Amino acid sequence: MAERSLIFPAVEFRRRCRALQRAMAERGQDALLLTAAADIYYVTGFLTRFWESPARPWFIVVPAEGDPVAVIPTIGADLMGRTWLTDIRTWDAPDPVDDGVTLLADTLAALVPERGAVGLPMGLETSLRMPLADYHALIGKLTPRRMVDATDTVQRVREIKSENEIAAIRRSCSIADAAFDTVPDFVGPGITLDAVFRTFQAALLAQGADWVSYTAGGAGQGGYGDVISPADATPLRPGDVLMLDTGAVRDGYFCDFDRNWAIGRAADDARRAHAVLFEATETALRELRPGHLACDAHRVLTDAIATRGATACGGRLGHGLGITLTEWPSFTPRDRTVLREGMVLTLEPSVQIAPGRILVHEENVVLRADGPELLSRRAPADLPVIGA
Amino acid sequence: MAERSLIFPAVEFRRRCRALQRAMAERGQDALLLTAAADIYYVTGFLTRFWESPARPWFIVVPAEGDPVAVIPTIGADLMGRTWLTDIRTWDAPDPVDDGVTLLADTLAALVPERGAVGLPMGLETSLRMPLADYHALIGKLTPRRMVDATDTVQRVREIKSENEIAAIRRSCSIADAAFDTVPDFVGPGITLDAVFRTFQAALLAQGADWVSYTAGGAGQGGYGDVISPADATPLRPGDVLMLDTGAVRDGYFCDFDRNWAIGRAADDARRAHAVLFEATETALRELRPGHLACDAHRVLTDAIATRGATACGGRLGHGLGITLTEWPSFTPRDRTVLREGMVLTLEPSVQIAPGRILVHEENVVLRADGPELLSRRAPADLPVIGA
Known part of the structure; x- marks a missing residue:
């Protein structure tokens, strides 16, 4: 046969x-x-x-x-x-x-x-x-x-992805990159969060996702409180920060990264938090190597956040990615999984701006011998503003 | 509090x-x-x-x-x-x-x-x-x-749904009804099946689905072979029968029903098969009552198909529905679950037209004291033709 x-x-x-x-x-x-x-x-x-x-x-x-x-x-x-x-x-x-x-x-x-x-x-x-x-x-x-x-x-x-798998995840990431590019076209003050979620999912499909197994996000004045709740019908307001996160699937492989936008204007502390997250991710992109442990990645990210005078949120700050939205290991203080060449990982630092107000940031990478290679297109360094 | x-x-x-x-x-x-x-x-x-x-x-x-x-x-x-x-x-x-x-x-x-x-x-x-x-x-x-x-x-x-739950499932069904109405707008000869799946999912979102956890379907000359495969890039051809099936979710409740269309022209045996499925469903809508067993529902459907000279496919011919795409019981010869008032069920007869060529049909109902009440809008009696 x-x-x-x-x-x-x-x-x-x-x-x-x-x-x-x-x-x-x-x-x-x-x-x-x-x-x-x-x-x-x-x-x-x-x-x-x-x-x-x-x-x-x-x-x-x-x-x-x-x-x-x-x-x-x-x-x-x-x-x-x-x-x-x-x-x-x-x-x-x-x-x-x-x-x-x-x-x-x-x-x-x-x-x-x-x-x-x-x-x-x-x-x-x-x-x-x-x-x-x-x-x-x-x-x-x-x-x-x-x-x-x-x-x-x-x-x-x-946990060690083949080049076929890496190419598949990169393709899913490209689909999300292209969908994120369209967000300013349908987001603005007065648009409800549930409408944003629906249109964003349709944008992912239009860009080539086979299906959208995961969409999350949040919106709130200068940051959001929670990143796992379903969207409600609250309209976006000037001063909100909107975050959209997706696990879009193509050929059975996920991406998993998010992007943030300020609506109308960006509060100073949200802008600073975004810069801290961007810099913490830069540090991890520069420093992570095969042989590090998952807990080392957690430390690199938390230290990079603390050095800039901010406070990392509890919970994991990254994880594996591939056939499921999240795979092992977890970037937590207790996970001692060895990071190895060929692992596809998310870098997902988050900061607490104030009680109940956070900002999260996420990129997808494959770990190469000389460090992480981005699979998602790098987020902008500055918090983008929609409808400024 | x-x-x-x-x-x-x-x-x-x-x-x-x-x-x-x-x-x-x-x-x-x-x-x-x-x-x-x-x-x-x-x-x-x-x-x-x-x-x-x-x-x-x-x-x-x-x-x-x-x-x-x-x-x-x-x-x-x-x-x-x-x-x-x-x-x-x-x-x-x-x-x-x-x-x-x-x-x-x-x-x-x-x-x-x-x-x-x-x-x-x-x-x-x-x-x-x-x-x-x-x-x-x-x-x-x-x-x-x-x-x-x-x-x-x-x-x-x-398994016994409250009126709140029944209303939620009815709403999910209405979303799918409205999305199915738009199918002739984007389907036709030359359109690839994966494009159809993507656009159909976007249509469900546009009609108010929170997310689309399930889309299935099939297409082939005068019938399809399989209803669980992902879509590929095969273009639709005149004489194909296209089936789309969805589990769209609104407020955490699923619908689960399908519709069929002939592309350009309908083969006689596909048209006959569709009529048999419609009539078998009519029989079940007329005859099912609380107190019947799940296996009785299977028998009602298979008998109605056999009476009309056709052959029911193996496998179950309906099931429960609600918070998941499929719930117990299953309309199979061996499932002796008692059907009770307030159950939300799918009626899902299928016929084999020829080896490797089937047609499936599905409606969603709530079982009332006096029989099934439709939650999906009833499919047309005759196989609709797109682009005749």
Whole structure:
């Protein structure tokens, strides 16, 4: 059968699979069980928005050697058949009596020795996308085989992006760059924040996003209070700072960065905060290197903010990026993940201007041997003003 | 403190909470632990697209009596503080050492007696949105308390929609109705399917969708092969049937229905298939009643299709709808869930015209005492032709 794949050539997925298998071998894992959309897309190229339905579980088994096996609902057979996978086993889901558990158990039992270990991501930033009761039934059927934590197996491989992946993320970033350029065309005093969010999403689609999985933002006099709330119908006012943040998706890869604008006029402290964020990001762009830890990146950003007399917000100041909006590691004081060449990361410093009033800033980079290379077009140094 | 809430008045959420507590009491559950976005939105009104980031777990504990407790990352405190909840406990997430586990365990331990049971959805259509290793650690901390399956507790309550919820779903349906009306304005021979998907999503936003979590579709000569694949750059050709399906979201509630169009001209068998689907849906609209089982609805639809000399596709022919794109039950031969007044459901018959060539049709209804009431505007009886 001819090799087929979606998005990337089959060799890209084979390479990923081999990398996972090397990591499995080092850790004594005889198979890897993947249930999350991102892990499954990573290994197979199976890209669909059908994950939005929580009705059915989907399974990919990566054996110690050879190609992955798909154990999936029948409805996905056609699309999975267009990826590089050839061993595709299906059941009619959703089945309230046996929703793929027996088929999955039989598949794993044939691939994993009786005293063997099935790796499954169980750690930070992972979750099991199958009913817990079915997982317990699966363990029962597989005993004496053991389920072991394979978070490290998956994350140490996925976190290093191939040039194909970097190009895909760069393209998503370019789409957001182009959409951000159009913001002054539809934003101004009196426009409501929910209208801004809607038009911004349409702009991302017009620039080539396949879909817009994430739009966030905020607006308020001289800064905003919160960056995760949905937009309401409050009209923008002169003196507001508007922030828009997006995870637009193209070919299954996200960008994740934001931009700020002052409406009509920029308050002095907002202007200063924007300059501090810009400078802190410049520092990180200059100083970050492979071998640093995630907590070092946090320190570089907080120090650069403190040096300029401002206060960094709590929470993480950057993270990984790729098939999901956010990936490990997290730039926090406690994350000791080693930053390595090929990681795609966000730099996301934020400052508190006053209680309940913050400014955030974000760029996307790939970490090269000699430091970060920008994937997003660099934000302007000065807070831009719309309708000045 | 004044009662505050988002989207709905606080009384709506209180009512939901009390209904859950009655269901918990009947089943001997001393608390309910919720981790999924939909369950958390249902109980609290906490609506955000921040769920797109897999980095952090979020927890809501519904005690046997009294109001729910939020155990959430600090970044959500502001937004959660604007819901009706007043007991909001936070930690700085993501924390690779203890990502909320101790705080959650302490919260549960204080609310659940030592020999008590913590309910957690573990069944069909559920998954645990927290790392499995953290769940195991939680069980260790809570022993001798037991974790028990609370799928039934949650699903029997959530599946009956309040009039507020029905109005919200109706509004999402109206947005899609209006967007479907615009399709002939931007679809025609030579337009590529990915361009159609992008413009259709923008049309949904223009009509008032907050975001578009799901767009699917297909196109092919006289029918399409698959309804879950992403769009590619294949241009539409005369004789194609185009199907667009959407889960557009307004105020956190989905619609989920589709429409078909023939491009230029309609093949006779596609026209006949469309008529069969329309008639099968008419039959279900006329016959479905509270007290029927989900499998009865499947039978009504398949019989109506077979009577007209056509063949229904495998898979489910309808499902619940609300806070997620698809909810239980499923119209399959094996789902014996009782259909009850107040359920919002999709009727989704599909026929196979030839191998690899299908047509699907979908409407959204609320089940009333005297039968289904349409929430989507009824599709035309005849397959519409664009650019005839």
